[in-house]
Amino acid sequence: MPVYLWEGTTKKGEKKKGEMEAADESHVRIQLRRQHIKPANIKKKPKDLFENIPFLREKVKQQEVVVFSRQFATMINAGLPIIQCLELLGQEEKNKTFAKIIIAVKEDIEGGSSLSDALEKYPEIFDDLFVNLVAAGEAGGILDVILQRLSAYLEKALALKRKVKGAMTYPVTVLVVAFAVVILLLYKVVPVFEEMFTGMGSALPGPTQFLVDASRFVQNNILYILGAIVIFVIAFRRYYRTQRGRFQIDRLVLRLPVFGILLKKVAVAKFSRTLSTMMSSGVPILEGLEIVSKTAGNKVVELSLMKTRQSIREGKTIAEPLSEAGIFPSMVVSMIAVGENTGALDAMLEKIADFYDAEVDVAVNAMTTLLEPIMMVFLGGVVGGMIVALYLPIFSMAGAVG
Numbered sequence: 001m002p003v004y005l006w007e008g009t010t011k012k013g014e015k016k017k018g019e020m021e022a023a024d025e026s027h028v029r030i031q032l033r034r035q036h037i038k039p040a041n042i043k044k045k046p047k048d049l050f051e052n053i054p055f056l057r058e059k060v061k062q063q064e065v066v067v068f069s070r071q072f073a074t075m076i077n078a079g080l081p082i083i084q085c086l087e088l089l090g091q092e093e094k095n096k097t098f099a100k101i102i103i104a105v106k107e108d109i110e111g112g113s114s115l116s117d118a119l120e121k122y123p124e125i126f127d128d129l130f131v132n133l134v135a136a137g138e139a140g141g142i143l144d145v146i147l148q149r150l151s152a153y154l155e156k157a158l159a160l161k162r163k164v165k166g167a168m169t170y171p172v173t174v175l176v177v178a179f180a181v182v183i184l185l186l187y188k189v190v191p192v193f194e195e196m197f198t199g200m201g202s203a204l205p206g207p208t209q210f211l212v213d214a215s216r217f218v219q220n221n222i223l224y225i226l227g228a229i230v231i232f233v234i235a236f237r238r239y240y241r242t243q244r245g246r247f248q249i250d251r252l253v254l255r256l257p258v259f260g261i262l263l264k265k266v267a268v269a270k271f272s273r274t275l276s277t278m279m280s281s282g283v284p285i286l287e288g289l290e291i292v293s294k295t296a297g298n299k300v301v302e303l304s305l306m307k308t309r310q311s312i313r314e315g316k317t318i319a320e321p322l323s324e325a326g327i328f329p330s331m332v333v334s335m336i337a338v339g340e341n342t343g344a345l346d347a348m349l350e351k352i353a354d355f356y357d358a359e360v361d362v363a364v365n366a367m368t369t370l371l372e373p374i375m376m377v378f379l380g381g382v383v384g385g386m387i388v389a390l391y392l393p394i395f396s397m398a399g400a401v402g
Contacts, residue, residue: 004045008041010037083109128295190212205392267298289305
């Protein structure tokens with residue numbers, strides 16, 4: 001259906017404007033009158049040329065979902081109807097893609113759908129966790145409370161994600177820069193020195209000869225090298241999308257000396273925070289574990305949590321199968337067991353999450369402090385070693401002349 005841009009005034013004389021999806025202009029007028037808005041100007045919205053091209057659409061960021069959840073909770077807590085809340089949020093949203101989704105959700109609710117059913121149509125924005133918590137809030141009549149919890153959870157999850165990305169960005173950037181510098185030197189700089197060395201008429205030192213040979217190889221095969229890199233990246237991504245590939249790579253990542261320890265702490269913090277939020281919102285533990293496993297972000301952790309869920313179904317406690325998984329530290333398992341015995345598992349999980357959030361902070365800071373000098377020495381050693389190798393014949397010739 002086409003989208004119409006409208007302007008109008010309320011009974012109090014306030015000017016309002018927005019957009020609405022409708023069959024024709026008359027339907028827009030009818031909808032506005034139902035909302036007690038007197039239409040002043042209605043026109044069809046011009047089509048966006050990039051609207052139907054997926055990779056050119058504006059992406060919805062997690063931070064925008066956090067802001068949406070908090071504003072939505074505040075409006076509902078103030079007593080505004082859900083439809084009016086969504087209409088206002090859709091009009092104020094600057095991200096066009098997200099604004100369209102919010103308006104579409106509003107129209108689904110006007111058509112008789114529940115809020116959770118309407119949100120479920122957009123899994124790339126609202127995941128299983130979001131939808132199930134909203135459904136629990138609707139059933140319990142505490143939607144504003146649930147949305148506040150959701151926004152708090154999403155903010156902490158986003159902060160955790162940023163910490164990990166920040167820790168990973170520095171070494172990856174240094175490695176990419178080092179690789180690019182080496183290729184540039186071999187392709188552009190070494191050939192200049194090679195011409196100069198040719199006129200010397202003497203054998204080159206070993207390191208210099210190695211650089212010259214490597215430079216010739218790069219010059220003769222640069223397209224093959226770039227093609228091999230592209231093929232490797234595509235093959236790696238395809239392999240990682242398979243169940244077996246993702247499990248093997250995720251298991252390897254968890255076994256890495258420095259990053260593996262950090263990612264295990266992230267997994268514990270994310271698991272604890274997510275399950276705590278779901279249990280405190282009234283979601284059954286079996287359903288909560290299923291959703292938590294899907295949002296774990298690591299196939300090894302996901303399979304461990306699914307085994308835990310199956311064990312609970314068979315009558316075991318949550319602490320028993322978690323201790324067998326080998327991912328969760330004994331302290332975490334013991335605290336979960338205490339939480340089960342005292343009937344305060346959600347509160348205990350919240351404490352574990354807070355503790356491991358702090359642990360992630362410490363681990364990230366320690367790793368960054370450790371990696372900075374190592375990366376600088378590595379980059380300086382690679383580039384400096386190549387420069388020294390290039391100047392060795394000059395030094396030898398100067399010594400011979402002396």
